Amino acid sequence: MIENRPFLNLLTHLVLILGVAIVALPVWVAFVASTHTATDFSSGTIPMWPGPHLVENYSRMLDSGLSTSGTPPVARMMLNSLIMAMAIAIGKIVISVLSAFAIVYFRFPLRNFAFWCIFVTLMLPVEVRIVPTFQVVAGLGLLNSYAGLSIPLIASATATFLFRQVFLTMPDELVEAARIDGAGPMKFFRDILLPLSRTNIAALFVILFIYGWNQYLWPLLITTDAQYYTIVAGIKRMADAVDGLPQWHLVMATAVMAMLPPVAVVIGMQRLFVKGLVETEK
Amino acid sequence: MKRTIFSNQLLPWLLLAPQLAITFIFFIWPAMQAVWQSFLREDAFGIRSTFVGLDNYARLWGSAEYMNSMQVTLIFSVSVTLLSMGFSLLLAVAVDRTLRSSRLYTTLLVWPYAVAPAVAGILWWFIFNPTIGILPYMLDQIGYDWNHISNPNQAMLLVVIASAWKQISYNFLFFVAGLQSIPASLREAAAIDGAGPVKRFFTITFPLLSPTTFFLMVVNIVYAMFETFAVIDSTTEGGPAQATNILVYKVYFDGFVGQNMGSSGAQSVILMLIVIVLTVIQFRWVEKKVAY
Numbered sequence: 001m002i003e004n005r006p007f008l009n010l011l012t013h014l015v016l017i018l019g020v021a022i023v024a025l026p027v028w029v030a031f032v033a034s035t036h037t038a039t040d041f042s043s044g045t046i047p048m049w050p051g052p053h054l055v056e057n058y059s060r061m062l063d064s065g066l067s068t069s070g071t072p073p074v075a076r077m078m079l080n081s082l083i084m085a086m087a088i089a090i091g092k093i094v095i096s097v098l099s100a101f102a103i104v105y106f107r108f109p110l111r112n113f114a115f116w117c118i119f120v121t122l123m124l125p126v127e128v129r130i131v132p133t134f135q136v137v138a139g140l141g142l143l144n145s146y147a148g149l150s151i152p153l154i155a156s157a158t159a160t161f162l163f164r165q166v167f168l169t170m171p172d173e174l175v176e177a178a179r180i181d182g183a184g185p186m187k188f189f190r191d192i193l194l195p196l197s198r199t200n201i202a203a204l205f206v207i208l209f210i211y212g213w214n215q216y217l218w219p220l221l222i223t224t225d226a227q228y229y230t231i232v233a234g235i236k237r238m239a240d241a242v243d244g245l246p247q248w249h250l251v252m253a254t255a256v257m258a259m260l261p262p263v264a265v266v267i268g269m270q271r272l273f274v275k276g277l278v279e280t281e282k
Numbered sequence: 283m284k285r286t287i288f289s290n291q292l293l294p295w296l297l298l299a300p301q302l303a304i305t306f307i308f309f310i311w312p313a314m315q316a317v318w319q320s321f322l323r324e325d326a327f328g329i330r331s332t333f334v335g336l337d338n339y340a341r342l343w344g345s346a347e348y349m350n351s352m353q354v355t356l357i358f359s360v361s362v363t364l365l366s367m368g369f370s371l372l373l374a375v376a377v378d379r380t381l382r383s384s385r386l387y388t389t390l391l392v393w394p395y396a397v398a399p400a401v402a403g404i405l406w407w408f409i410f411n412p413t414i415g416i417l418p419y420m421l422d423q424i425g426y427d428w429n430h431i432s433n434p435n436q437a438m439l440l441v442v443i444a445s446a447w448k449q450i451s452y453n454f455l456f457f458v459a460g461l462q463s464i465p466a467s468l469r470e471a472a473a474i475d476g477a478g479p480v481k482r483f484f485t486i487t488f489p490l491l492s493p494t495t496f497f498l499m500v501v502n503i504v505y506a507m508f509e510t511f512a513v514i515d516s517t518t519e520g521g522p523a524q525a526t527n528i529l530v531y532k533v534y535f536d537g538f539v540g541q542n543m544g545s546s547g548a549q550s551v552i553l554m555l556i557v558i559v560l561t562v563i564q565f566r567w568v569e570k571k572v573a574y
Contacts, residue, residue: 005479008379008479009379012376012379012380013376013380013383015372015373015376016373016376016377016380016387019369019372019373019376019391020387020390020391023390023391023394023447023450023451024390025409026402026405026406026408026409026447027397027405029405029408029409029416030405030408033408048416094300095300095301095304096301098297098298098300098301099297099298099300099301099302101297102293102294102295102297102298103294103298105287105288106287106288106290106293106294107287108291108294108295111294114298114302117302117305117306117310118301118302118305120305120309120310120313121305121309122561123554123557123558123561124309124313124554124557125508125509125557127508127509127511127530127533127534128508128530128533128550128553128554128557129309129312129313129315129316129550129554130533130534130537130538130550131316131319131533131534131537131538131543131546131547131550132311132312132313132315132316132319132547132550133308133312134538135312135315136307136308136311136312136315137308140307151304151308152304152308154304155301155304155305155308155309160301175287175288184288185288185290185293186293188288210395210396213398214396214397214398214399214400214401216398216399216400216511216512216515216516217511217512217515217534220515221538232398232400232401232512233400235400235401235404235516236400236404236515236516239404239407239516248408248411248414251404251408252408255401255404255405258398258401259396259397259398259401262396262397262398263393263396263397265396266392266393266395266396267389267392267393270388270389270392273392273395274392274455277395277452277455278455278456278459
């Protein structure tokens, strides 16, 4: 604050309140729609305030789902999403922390080559090479499995770079001390490096969990068995089925449940989330 | 570079093995396949494929549909970037001015980051639904007819809004961080010299923010070009009449629905080249920053 300008202060808050309202609008509309029945929409427009059918709609979706669309109960899809998100987040962290350790603390032939192989993954988003990647996964027999849902998305240059950056800032004296005390590389890794990177790992976990939970195209393509549907990909299948018979209140209940876990993670761990976001972009 | 290192030779390869194996199987090998397929053409039954050299690329170059997709992607990416960054910058400048309530506002503005693009698409699709949506109802009151199912421009506007909405929190956080790193003394000095808030913003704040702005521009273009697939697929599916068929959607559609592997492969290769150029630009930024 440079100077006191009452009019500008008022304007500032007006802009922010309006901004928050615009940002929240779609979610509010979805939430309101999810508390009504299908007949409430037939009058032409959706109501602006919540109705009395919240518990009814949500428990129906959690238990039995929208059977006409061929999707399993929402509880099942959320479990699948959780398994996929955790596998992707933990898998990415494990393989990149190991490879960053190798790249920073060892000198070996082809080290730069290995580094560039990893760097390449940064340039190839899955959407770009979707057809051949699908063929590879189909050839390995991984369609309709948790392994197929998560493993192809696990390789990550971003996470490797992040840990490389973190390790490079660790003082050299740590390694020297460890070596004088007779610790081997794996002992150093386990007892010194990992504990010191704890907050970085946690921050990265928040970002990767959201990334994994929100995957769409990949689960949509490789799951044809309803038992493996994830919730984000499942909504699309519901909305498609909706065109014939308007079930918007149930689709919106599912949408609200699909965004609840990642939004809760962002708000609950805001500090770690911001740290993770800023670090992964360096 | 570390001065002190471990001398093992086999151990680093063991540590790298999982990452390299996954990278090779799911990234490098499929990418090579895409390149190879882009030189082939399958016959109508998908049994035999012949080597056709650069013919798939030449056909893309001459295809009105592909050129249209290029143009759509350009309009879409620029619109998403401008809309989302403009809106976020306004909010970031406002939050930067508040003292006590900035944390509260930040919390209320960051959560859309966590909403999946597919869900964001569905939410806006519902709001703009021509029969029961709230916005078409309001637009109808002022005599404007909204129907994105038949109107190409409105369909484009819909996917732009949904994609930009999702990106607001990301841009906002980086703009706030950028604003906070500008020394307050500079703005104070300008205020003492008699520059008003608007003049201060355009002569001091905005130029000093240029590294952040440039970085966000690259990130937003990459986002709009590649990560909005889910927004398109959950709403317009490229229609009406190809109006929202962005390049990354066309790769998927021609490959999976159209089963035209050669063309899809060539499109993949072109997209990979675009990503590589954008990544190089982004990394040069990290090294140099933007001079001002």
